[in-house]
Amino acid sequence: MNRLAWNGFFIKDYVKSLKTSVGSIINKPSEIGTVVSEMQKFRGSIEGGICVRRIEDFVPETERRYFVVSGKAFAALPDEEVPEIVEECAKRIGSQFFSVDVIERRDGTKRIVEIGDGQVSDIVEWTAERFAQLWLR
Known part of the structure; x- marks a missing residue:
């Protein structure tokens, strides 16, 4: 459930976002696991931690x-x-x-x-x- 009531989320680690595969923009919090897995797959590791930003217009x-x-x-x-x-x-x-x-x-x-x-x-x-x-x- 999206308690924040955000229309979308931008996911990145402390260094950079995922520019390949599924990308860094998700619509539901339940999709974050996929982005994190893809970051680990394509970049080898998560650097520092995960940042979540609200999508803005x-x-x-x-x-x-x-x-x-x-x-x-x-x-x-x-x-x-x-x-x-x-x-x-x-x-x-x-x-x-x-x-x-x-x-x-x-x-x-x-x-x-x-x-x-x-x-x-x-x-x-x-x-x-x-x-x-x-x-x-």
Whole structure:
């Protein structure tokens, strides 16, 4: 039974989601065992633990990546405003370098969908020159 009354669930371990087989999105809590089994099968193990997030109505083309260096958040374009939620994240996370992925819900609310340590982060819509500028200041 779904006591949370969520329309869907996104399942991942502490590191990444399942991008093959059944994927990471389920509709019923009873399906979590299948996702976890497939994660173990395709990735070898569960890293850290299991995270469960509610599926929200995101606008896919609004996802943006920001980088934080020494507590300061940066956007892909020098004149682009960094959302308040990213600025707040930059204050709270003690790491010297990390990425923050933000997406907009259909109601306009910005949500953080991922925070990464930067080791596997692509620069996405960033240019190499802009990314290098972060390290020159």
